[in-house]
Amino acid sequence: MGLETLVDTPPYLIDNPNLQGGFAPVDQELVVHEFEVIGEIPSDFSGMYVRNGPVPQHTPKGKYHWYDGDGMLHAVHFQQGRMSYRNRWVNTDGLQADRAAGESLAPGLKQKLPEGALPDHALKNTSNTDVKYHNGKLLSMWYRGGAVYQVDPLSLETVGKLEPDPRLKGLQISAHSRVDERTGEYMFFAYGNLHPYMHYGVVNASGQLQTLIPVELPGPRLPHDMAITANYSILHDFPLINNPEALKAGRYSLEFHPEWNSRFAVIPRHGSVDQIRWFEADPRYMLHVANAWEEVNDQGETEIVMLGTPYAMPKQFDGSLDVKRLLFTIGTQGTEYEFYQWRFNLSTGQTRESVVDDILNTEFPMINGWYQGYKNRYTYHVLMGRARTVEQPHFAGLAKYDLETGSAVTYHPGEGYWFSEAPFAPRDNPQAEDDGYLVGFVWNGLQERSEVWIIDAQKLANGPVARVILPQRVPHGFHSTWVREALLPQA
């Protein structure tokens, strides 16, 4: 059953802005090699841009939330000025069950859960959130945690799950694992509602699980991302929880506790439970890390620096804000993102924290992947525009930060365009960290079509050097990655 079934959708779904315009699902899995191009695709870079995002394959049973859709990967392969596009659903267990039944079986975020069901277990692991590349496979992940699906990078066929070791079975592995491109190691975390509430692990370059330890938290939490340095991993415990009573009743009700600190676990990459060190910081909540690295300060002490885009929580939080609304509504109600820095001093155990930028409203930070875990100079973010509805943050443009000079450059083409997270694609034989391109899907709402935009990362303000018109919409989505050509299997 395809999405033609949406024609028969009840009016309350037709009116749902999460199923319209650039959010509207598509029902074709395409392979395309010929395109109309505005400008010229640069011939001095090769590799693959892959982005994940929600695309419901069956008509939702009730109210539909943007986060509910089945994971679909969209891959754009560049080879010396040539380009191909392919899209395919991640063939999750849940999607296979839906296909067998001919309908959507699991409830969505806005629907009432079955009696006695735990929220994590009742929802479908759609694998719609994040994608990374490791050991010759794309790894597709879900923000609520679950099995990680392995996908062939060329065919986008789902070929298995990341269960190289039986110890991983049943772990709710989160979106936002991190790959150290220099060692080939894959660092991940899992979280859930059951004690010890978090796990941390490392899969080595050839796919073996090398490290897996429990990370005990005071209770169930909602971590979304982690950070790595060359020698450490940093896990997050922010004071945002589900109301325990609501959780028992099978639903989520978010609570922010300003009286608690943010806590960060610093763990040697292959460390044991007794090597976990906790650092405290001001109460905040953050979805995404930009990067982290180790640095020696003036006193000769090692500090771990972590940069990210937390929410600028009100200083005097009195509980009156609707936290759920806060998390979805960016650029309204004075609730915005900051670009922020924490420094964890391994000698003193102290944390220093500071704002990098509270002027621009940015999120979805990306870097040159080779610098993941190592000191870098440039970060590339989505510039957030004013949200159209509570659930629809508007990805209005791109921003590039220079951490050395403290400057930022932005590009925003005007009303009607909607960006995706744009990873950095290095030029062949790069001469500098930012010697390459930012590549991303852009929904052109003026002409109602999706395009791939290629922007010279050293000349962001000039806008795209090439705009490639796609024959089918790429519905708005979430996270992406860049895969270097040398790492891809040969076709």
Ligand SMILES: [Fe+2]
């Ligand atoms: Fe995310």
